[in-house]
Each structure stands twice: as C-alpha cells, then as structure tokens.
Amino acid sequence: MSMRAIKLNVIDLPKADYTGGPSSLCPGCGHDQISNVIIQAAWENGIAPETIAKMSGIGCSSKTPAYFLGKSHGFNTVHGRMPSVTTGANMVNKDLAFLGVSGDGDTASIGIGQFIHAIRRNLNMVYIIENNGVYGLTKGQYSATVEKGSKKKKGATNENPPIDLCKMAINLGCGFVARSFSGSKKQLTALLRAALSHKGMAIIDVISPCVTFANNDESYRSYNYVKGNEEELHTVDYIPHFTPIEEVEVPEGQFEDINLFDGSTLRLETLGEDHDPGNPVAALAAIHEAEENDKHVTGLLYYDSEMKTADEALGLTDTPLVDLSEDELRPSKAALKELNQSFRA
Amino acid sequence: MCTQTPPRRLQTMADTVNDFTVNIATANGTGSQSANLILLHSMFEMGVPVSGKNLFPSNISGLPTWFIIRASDEGYQAPGDATHIQIVMNKDTWLADVEKAEPGTIIIHNMDVKLPVERDDCIVLGMPMTKMARSINPKLARMIANMYYVGALAETLGIEESAIASAVTQQFRGKEKAIELNLQAISEGRDFARENWNCEIGYSVAARDKDPNTFLIEGNEATALGCIFGGINMLSWYPITPSSSVAESIISWLPKLREAEDGGATCAVIQAEDELAAAGMVIGAGWAGGRGMTCTSGPGISLMSEFIGLAYFAEVPGVIWDVNRVGPSTGLPTRTQQGDLTLLYEASHGDTQHIVLIPGTVDECFEFGWRAFDVAEQFQTLVFGFSDLDLGMNRWVTAGFEYPDQKLDRGKVIRTQEQLDAIENFGRYRDVDGDGIPYRTLPGSGLEPILYRGTGHDEDGVYSEDPEVYAATVARLKRKIEGARDKLPAPVMREENDKQVGIIYYGSVENTIAEIDDILESTTGMKVSTCRVRALPYHSEVERFIADHDQVVVLEINRDGQLFGILRKELPVEHLSKLYSVAFSDGIPPRAQVYADMILETLSSDTKEVIA
Numbered sequence: 003m004s005m006r007a008i009k010l011n012v013i014d015l016p017k018a019d020y021t022g023g024p025s026s027l028c029p030g031c032g033h034d035q036i037s038n039v040i041i042q043a044a045w046e047n048g049i050a051p052e053t054i055a056k057m058s059g060i061g062c063s064s065k066t067p068a069y070f071l072g073k074s075h076g077f078n079t080v081h082g083r084m085p086s087v088t089t090g091a092n093m094v095n096k097d098l099a100f101l102g103v104s105g106d107g108d109t110a111s112i113g114i115g116q117f118i119h120a121i122r123r124n125l126n127m128v129y130i131i132e133n134n135g136v137y138g139l140t141k142g143q144y145s146a147t148v149e150k151g152s153k154k155k156k157g158a159t160n161e162n163p164p165i166d167l168c169k170m171a172i173n174l175g176c177g178f179v180a181r182s183f184s185g186s187k188k189q190l191t192a193l194l195r196a197a198l199s200h201k202g203m204a205i206i207d208v209i210s211p212c213v214t215f216a217n218n219d220e221s222y223r224s225y226n227y228v229k230g231n232e233e234e235l236h237t238v239d240y241i242p243h244f245t246p247i248e249e250v251e252v253p254e255g256q257f258e259d260i261n262l263f264d265g266s267t268l269r270l271e272t273l274g275e276d277h278d279p280g281n282p283v284a285a286l287a288a289i290h291e292a293e294e295n296d297k298h299v300t301g302l303l304y305y306d307s308e309m310k311t312a313d314e315a316l317g318l319t320d321t322p323l324v325d326l327s328e329d330e331l332r333p334s335k336a337a338l339k340e341l342n343q344s345f346r347a
Numbered sequence: 348m349c350t351q352t353p354p355r356r357l358q359t360m361a362d363t364v365n366d367f368t369v370n371i372a373t374a375n376g377t378g379s380q381s382a383n384l385i386l387l388h389s390m391f392e393m394g395v396p397v398s399g400k401n402l403f404p405s406n407i408s409g410l411p412t413w414f415i416i417r418a419s420d421e422g423y424q425a426p427g428d429a430t431h432i433q434i435v436m437n438k439d440t441w442l443a444d445v446e447k448a449e450p451g452t453i454i455i456h457n458m459d460v461k462l463p464v465e466r467d468d469c470i471v472l473g474m475p476m477t478k479m480a481r482s483i484n485p486k487l488a489r490m491i492a493n494m495y496y497v498g499a500l501a502e503t504l505g506i507e508e509s510a511i512a513s514a515v516t517q518q519f520r521g522k523e524k525a526i527e528l529n530l531q532a533i534s535e536g537r538d539f540a541r542e543n544w545n546c547e548i549g550y551s552v553a554a555r556d557k558d559p560n561t562f563l564i565e566g567n568e569a570t571a572l573g574c575i576f577g578g579i580n581m582l583s584w585y586p587i588t589p590s591s592s593v594a595e596s597i598i599s600w601l602p603k604l605r606e607a608e609d610g611g612a613t614c615a616v617i618q619a620e621d622e623l624a625a626a627g628m629v630i631g632a633g634w635a636g637g638r639g640m641t642c643t644s645g646p647g648i649s650l651m652s653e654f655i656g657l658a659y660f661a662e663v664p665g666v667i668w669d670v671n672r673v674g675p676s677t678g679l680p681t682r683t684q685q686g687d688l689t690l691l692y693e694a695s696h697g698d699t700q701h702i703v704l705i706p707g708t709v710d711e712c713f714e715f716g717w718r719a720f721d722v723a724e725q726f727q728t729l730v731f732g733f734s735d736l737d738l739g740m741n742r743w744v745t746a747g748f749e750y751p752d753q754k755l756d757r758g759k760v761i762r763t764q765e766q767l768d769a770i771e772n773f774g775r776y777r778d779v780d781g782d783g784i785p786y787r788t789l790p791g792s793g794l795e796p797i798l799y800r801g802t803g804h805d806e807d808g809v810y811s812e813d814p815e816v817y818a819a820t821v822a823r824l825k826r827k828i829e830g831a832r833d834k835l836p837a838p839v840m841r842e843e844n845d846k847q848v849g850i851i852y853y854g855s856v857e858n859t860i861a862e863i864d865d866i867l868e869s870t871t872g873m874k875v876s877t878c879r880v881r882a883l884p885y886h887s888e889v890e891r892f893i894a895d896h897d898q899v900v901v902l903e904i905n906r907d908g909q910l911f912g913i914l915r916k917e918l919p920v921e922h923l924s925k926l927y928s929v930a931f932s933d934g935i936p937p938r939a940q941v942y943a944d945m946i947l948e949t950l951s952s953d954t955k956e957v958i959a
Contacts, residue, residue: 052793055635068798068810075790076798077634077661079627080653086583086624090631090639091790093581093615098635098791116627119620312617319611323580324636324789328755330613331578331638332717333604335750338576341604342747345562 012048032184032210063105063132082113085120100127142215178204199262235301368427376408378490383414388514394557498536571596573716580637583628626651656695664723668732682934683736707857724758783827835882849896862939
C-alpha cells in the first residue's frame with residue numbers, strides 16, 4: 003500500500019495545520035471563500051500558525067476566525083472595536099502577525115472611528131473587510147457601503163451614497179490598499195499573500211456577496227453583478243521571498259514589481275490602462291471612475307512602504323513587552339529610595 | 348482692631364495657632380495656583396500640619412477659583428466648615444465672597460480691583476497689589492499680584508522667610524528669574540503689611556517638628572508611580588479631568604524609571620481616539636499577556652462599559668483607574684464625588700461583578716497602583732482603581748512610598764508545554780483548581796490556542812448556547828470573584844470598646860473622618876468605631892464589624908448611598924436593620940460638621956427607612 007505524499011509548505015507543515023472548524027455561515031457565502039483564501043495564503047507563505055493572531059469584531063464576517071487557522075490564538079471582540087484590541091495586543095507583542103477580519107457594518111458604521119485611527123497610527127496588521135453591503139446576522143439591513151441605486155432582495159432601493167473604505171484608507175495615508183472579490187480566488191490570494199508580507203496596515207476590501215439577502219441581480223454586490231462589472235487594474239502575481247525571482251517566468255507585456263517588506267514581490271501585470279499604485283490621486287481617480295459607472299475596480303490600488311508602524315513610532319525596546327523580566331518591569335528598591343528622596347528635597 | 352491708617356500702637360488679639368482656614372478667591376489662569384501652592388508648601392516646610400483644596404472651574408482662563416488652606420494641629424484635612432481669613436482678588440465673585448464672610452473674618456483684598464468691601468464687622472485689610480506688581484514688572488503684573496497676598500499672609504501669620512524661599516524655589520525650579528521676581532513681590536507684600544496694617548490678626552502659624560521624610564504629593568502622581576512599579580506595559584488613555592494627570596505623570600516618569608538597557612521603552616503609551624478604544628487596548632494588552640491600564644473618570648466608564656463586560660466574560664486581565672468627578676452626565680467636571688462605586692462594581696450589561704480597589708491615602712494610591720495589576724492577573728479580570736478628584740488632584744502628606752512587598756503575580760499563565768502537560772484535561776475555562784480561576788495560554792505560544800469571544804462558550808472556549816453550560820459558566824465567574832473578597836486589601840478599622848455606633852466609609856472620606864469622630868465625641872459624648880472599606884467585593888471583616896455594632900452608619904460622598912446599597916444587597920438579612928445611610932454630595936470635599944450633623948440626625952430619626 004502506497005501512502006500519498008502530503009504536500010508540505012516551506013516550513014514543512016501540511017495545509018491541514020491551517021484549517022479551522024466547520025463554517026456555520028449560509029452555504030455559498032462569499033465569506034467562506036475568503037476563509038479558504040486565508041488558509042491558502044497563510045499556508046503558501048509558510049507562516050507558523052502560532053505566530054498569527056486572528057482578530058475580529060462582530061457580525062457574519064467576524065465569526066469566521068473560528069473557521070480558519072485553528073492553531074492560532076484569536077479574539078472575536080465587540081462590534082466595531084477590533085482595531086483597538088489589536089492595538090493593545092500589538093503594543094505588548096509586536097512579534098505577532100495580526101490578521102483582522104471585519105465586515106462593512108463593523109468597519110464602516112459602528113467601528114469607523116477605530117478603523118480610521120488604526121490607519122492613522124499605521125498599526126502593523128492585515129485588515130480584511132468582508133464587504134457585502136448588508137447586515138447579515140440581523141437579517142439583511144443595508145450597511146453604509148452599499149451603492150446608491152443598489153437593491154437587496156427585499157425592501158426599497160438604497161438611496162444613500164456609499165462610504166468607500168478604500169478611498170478613505172488612501173486619504174488617511176494607508177500604505178497598502180487593495181480591493182478584490184471573493185469570487186476572484188487567484189487575485190485575492192496574491193493580494194492577501196502580499197498583504198501578509200507587508201509591514202504596516204494593509205487593507206483589503208473584499209466584495210463578498212450575501213447569498214441570503216442580497217444576491218439578486220439588482221444588488222451591485224451580487225455574484226452575477228460583480229462578475230459582469232469587475233474592472234481589474236492589473237493581474238497580480240505573488241512571488242515569495244523563498245522562490246528565487248530569476249526562476250519566475252518574465253511576462254510578455256508591461257509589468258511592475260512591488261518589493262515587499264519580507265523580500266517577497268508582488269508583480270503587477272498591466273491590463274489596459276497603466277495604473278501607478280504609488281500615486282494616491284490616480285488610485286482615487288480609478289475608484290471614482292468605477293463608481294460613476296456602477297463598476298467595481300479591483301487590484302492593488304495604492305502602495306507606500308515608507309511609513310513607521312505604530313509600535314516603531316513608540317521606540318519600544320527590542321524584546322516584545324510580554325517577554326520582559328520582572329527586573330525590567332519593576333524599578334529597583336534603590337530607584338524608589340531615590341525617588342522618595344527627590345520629592346523630599 | 349487693625350486699621351489701615353498708621354495705628355497708634357500695636358494691638359493684639361487672642362492668638363489662635365495652627366488652627367484656621369484661609370480661603371483665596373482668584374480667577375484661574377492668573378498664576379494664583381503657584382501662589383497658593385507656595386503658601387501651602389511654606390507652611391508644610393515649617394512642620395505646620397496643613398492641607399490644600401483647589402476648587403477650580405472647568406475652564407482655562409478667567410473663571411473663579413477658590414483655594415482653601417487649612418492649618419490644623421489636630422491634623423484635620425477637610426476644608427473646614429468656617430473661613431477665618433478670606434483673600435479676595437477676583438472681581439467676578441468679589442461681592443459674594445465679601446458678603447458670605449462670617450463676622451470677624453479677616454478680609455484681605457486687592458485695592459486695585461476698586462470694588463467695595465463694606466464689612467464693619469470684619470477686619471478689612473487692603474493692599475494695592477496690582478499697582479505694586481506693575482512697578483516691578485508691568486508685563487507680568489497680573490500674575491505677580493498674587494505674590495503680594497502671599498507676602499501679606501506670610502507676614503501676618505508669621506511664615507518664616509526661609510520656608511517661603513524654599514517653597515518659591517521648589518515651585519519655579521530652575522527658573523532663576525522667576526524665583527527672584529516672585530521673592531521680591533513677596534518681600535514687598537510683607538513690607539506693606541508690616542508698615543501699613545501694623546497689627547496682629549489673631550491667627551498665626553508656629554513651627555512644629557517636621558518629619559524629614561514627609562512630602563506632599565497629588566494622589567494621581569502617586570497612582571502613576573504605583574503603576575510604573577507595577578510593571579505597566581501599555582497605557583492607553585483619553586484626556587478627561589480629573590484623571591489626565593495620572594497618564595501625564597506616567598508619561599513624564601517612564602523615561603527615568605522604566606527605560607530598557609537598549610534605551611527602548613518598556614511601556615507603550617497611546618493617546619486613544621476615545622474611551623472605548625482606550626478600554627479595547629487594555630483588553631488587547633491583557634489578552635496578549637501584558638499589563639495594560641487606562642485612566643478615566645465617570646463619563647469614560649460609561650463609554651467603556653461594553654468592553655468591561657467582554658473582559659469579565661472572556662476573563663481578560665486589565666486595570667482601569669476611575670478618578671471620580673461629579674455626575675451624572677458631564678456634571679461638575681472639576682468637582683469631587685464618590686459617584687461611580689455602583690457603576691464600577693456592576694459595570695456592563697448582564698450579570699457582572701468587578702473587583703474595585705479603593706485607596707484613601709496617597710500611600711495607598713501608590714500601593715494599589717502596582718497591586719491592581721497583580722490582582723487583575725491573579726483573577727483574570729478587570730480591576731478598577733477608585734479614586735476621586737479630591738484625593739487625585741490635591742496634595743497630601745506621605746512619609747515616602749513603600750516598595751512592593753511581593754514579586755509580580757502573573758497569575759495562572761501556562762508558558763511551556765511541560766506546564767500544559769502537567770494539567771489534566773486542560774480547557775481555557777475549566778476550573779481545575781476549584782477556585783473558579785482557570786489557566787490560560789498566550790497568543791504566540793502555540794499552546795492550546797482558542798478564539799476568545801464575548802459569546803457563550805464552554806470550558807474549552809468553544810461557542811455554546813447550551814443552557815447548562817451558560818449557567819455553569821456564570822456561576823463559576825461569581826465564585827471566582829467571591830473568592831477574591833479576603834484576598835483583597837482588608838478594611839482599616841479603629842474599634843471602640845463600647846460597640847454602639849460604627850461608621851463605614853471609604854476613599855477620600857479618610858481626610859474628614861477624624862474630625863467627624865471628634866465632633867461627635869465632643870458634642871454628644873458618642874464614641875464611634877470606624878471601618879474604612881478598601882476593596883469590593885468587601886472583605887469578611889466588614890461583615891464582622893457590622894455584626895459587632897448596634898448601629899452602623901455608611902458614610903459616603905454621593906446622593907444615594909452607593910456602598911450602602913451594595914451592603915444591603917449582599918449582607919445577611921439580620922444585619923440590615925442596623926444599617927443607616929448618610930450620603931451627601933455637593934461637589935465640595937466633605938466638611939466635617941455637615942456630615943456629623945447628618946449622622947446625628949439620621950441616628951435619632953424616627954423615620955428611618957424600614958428595611959425588609
């Protein structure tokens with residue numbers, strides 16, 4: 003009897019070490035596809051599962067950390083407040099790789115303040131928004147990201163303009179802003195692998211159809227609508243740092259290589275008009291144009307690797323603070339004596 | 348009588364030594380705080396038992412401020428029920444300040460304000476303070492004018508020149524020009540008083556043996572230093588009076604006390620976007636294995652409440668200091684109250700119960716500052732520090748802070764595979780030891796990872812809506828916090844042989860209790876025992892104290908009797924009929940006579956609330 007060889011990643015772990023529990027979301031939910039991409043990307047990148055911290059808020063999307071990376075600690079926090087909990091954890095253990103999963107209600111409404119401030123501080127994390135335009139767990143109310151003119155399965159057409167989280171992130175100076183679609187597995191995997199290789203805040207806004215409340219054709223976030231109205235800026239290829247780039251076939255057309263923090267590369271191959279991901283104005287224009295035409299623009303919208311992360315800006319000691327010894331945490335008896343004396347003088 | 352025209356001879360009145368209250372009415376933003384602290388520190392320097400209360404407005408410049416200095420050989424630290432010397436500087440409150448003076452009060456006023464002081468029944472002493480200040484520095488005259496009343500008081504009360512010089516030097520540390528200028532103004536104030544008032548006002552200070560170890564410090568700075576000695580890893584904070592100075596003190600002391608060998612910081616400090624985020628950061632830090640703390644006041648606690656419930660239910664350690672101010676709502680932001688006790692003890696929706704540490708002195712602010720982290724990690728829960736504006740923002744005496752008497756207690760944290768293997772049937776929320784406190788592993792360790800959650804969970808941390816699992820979980824949480832009672836700071840008790848009346852109190856009432864006690868004894872002969880509660884859930888000794896006394900008054904600075912309510916809920920029913928609530932709050936630190944009168948009235952009242 004021959005054993006089929008189990009495929010291992012660069013740190014010799016099978017993909018099974020990156021999976022989680024069974025999903026309790028609706029069958030066909032876009033979020034489950036994203037969970038699969040997370041499993042795939044973390045495994046392919048060869049990240050040790052225990053070094054990842056899964057963070058989420060409240061909502062359908064925020065339940066998903068139970069369905070991937072079962073060997074990583076995680077925290078399903080409170081509605082819209084995942085960024086602050088991540089901030090506290092990051093401050094005391096800067097060596098953890100933080101992977102945040104949130105939804106459009108969680109991020110664009112109740113948690114919009116924390117989203118903004120996490121970007122402003124350049125918190126070192128990957129922040130995925132599983133964006134379906136509705137509140138799923140409370141049965142299908144519109145969220146703040148839904149497009150004007152979009153209509154869910156039941157109820158009136160939405161008349162409010164959307165909050166575009168990518169535009170917002172670019173305006174706030176986020177160094178890695180991408181948009182993708184849960185149905186575009188290849189693109190999403192490459193973008194997520196690149197986000198995991200980035201240092202600083204990396205935001206991926208993923209359009210993820212809600213199969214139960216908004217998968218009708220009049221919904222701009224339904225599977226069929228996105229399939230027919232997605233405009234890819236470029237095709238994306240991720241080349242990990244452990245694969246010599248010389249061995250990768252060079253594309254025939256125009257392309258641009260983005261060099262990521264951990265030595266990996268994101269190769270953007272031009273489709274149609276050239277997009278410069280280093281230009282925030284061009285990124286905003288691309289989003290704006292798509293919005294005007296009721297389209298969804300996807301790809302790496304904006305990239306800037308020059309910024310200090312929140313923990314770097316604070317000048318923390320090299321050792322993660324959780325690993326400091328008692329001697330490093332509590333000043334000495336002599337220090338207290340001197341302190342008392344200084345007050346007496 | 349004192350006069351302002353050159354007197355024929357020096358007149359003397361009966362002299363009251365080290366037992367008087369000075370009330371100084373100024374506008375904020377005029378530098379009066381420096382002047383007032385110089386008076387306070389100079390008297391302290393002479394060994395005069397003295398306390399200061401700053402009654403300041405929620406404003407940066409121009410609104411009325413009163414500073415009360417009480418000298419008391421008895422050691423009384425309350426603001427005092429009477430004012431003996433009134434300084435009037437502020438035109439906006441001038442007429443009211445003059446009018447409310449009791450007959451016989453010494454009124455010292457700035458003649459340049461040019462408002463009347465028509466009080467024949469008081470001793471009225473004027474000085475052209477602004478004009479004199481202008482002659483030495485026209486630009487800074489408004490600020491320096493305050494130093495003239497310092498000089499006038501120094502002269503009339505007999506505050507030693509060396510003590511003044513030392514206090515001025517301390518106040519303007521390193522600013523030679525300011526020291527010189529202010530000393531000149533004080534000296535001119537002295538000269539003017541001597542040459543023009545030429546009398547004794549009937550009150551004076553006399554030097555006492557000062558313990559060379561003592562110094563004055565604000566409660567908030569003591570708390571901050573306690574946190575630093577407690578190994579704080581992460582401070583998140585959102586500015587709010589009266590707690591901001593806890594955070595600002597930590598920030599200012601960290602570089603000196605907590606720098607790592609590589610020069611890096613060992614405590615991250617984040618000014619959060621709001622109190623919700625500040626609380627979230629504390630919980631994130633605790634979850635990851637660090638020591639996180641935020642400081643706030645009542646409005647912040649209201650905002651943090653959702654997170655507080657998460658920490659309770661998911662069992663994440665963290666520390667929140669609440670420096671109470673007057674509520675509800677924005678309330679009186681710069682006034683003091685013990686208004687948040689119930690809020691802290693039961694914060695957040697559903698059934699919750701939180702540990703609250705309640706310092707009553709600056710020494711305890713320091714001690715509970717470090718201890719709170721140990722308690723939080725020991726019980727894997729949020730721990731509150733309960734302070735108030737009076738304790739936190741006024742200066743109190745200490746003989747120096749004491750070094751922690753135990754090592755850091757990091758609680759039941761499993762850090763290695765061997766430790767994990769030693770536990771049979773490990774589960775994040777399984778009560779292995781029978782004390783309600785489970786073991787935890789940390790992110791990054793790879794040991795038994797779980798997804799922490801605020802939703803229902805079983806002993807392994809897995810989502811559960813099972814009725815039995817839920818009921819067992821919250822019953823264990825109750826048991827866990829109940830188990831803390833006698834491990835938290837025990838009450839401080841002073842018991843009379845005759846166990847008739849006992850007073851239970853907490854926090855900054857400590858500053859008034861001795862005087863209340865003396866008033867009760869001197870006016871009615873009543874000898875009361877006292878019991879200062881220092882933590883919630885309250886210690887079993889508190890119940891014993893209640894059991895031992897015939898009548899027990901619960902004395903507190905709020906309207907509704909919040910500790911009274913907690914005791915009434917938790918005590919065995921047979922004790923309830925002997926409990927009396929005396930609760931009052933008007934924003935001003937408690938005055939002894941007010942509370943003593945209320946106690947007597949309550950104990951003698953026939954209309955005492957009948958408790959089932």
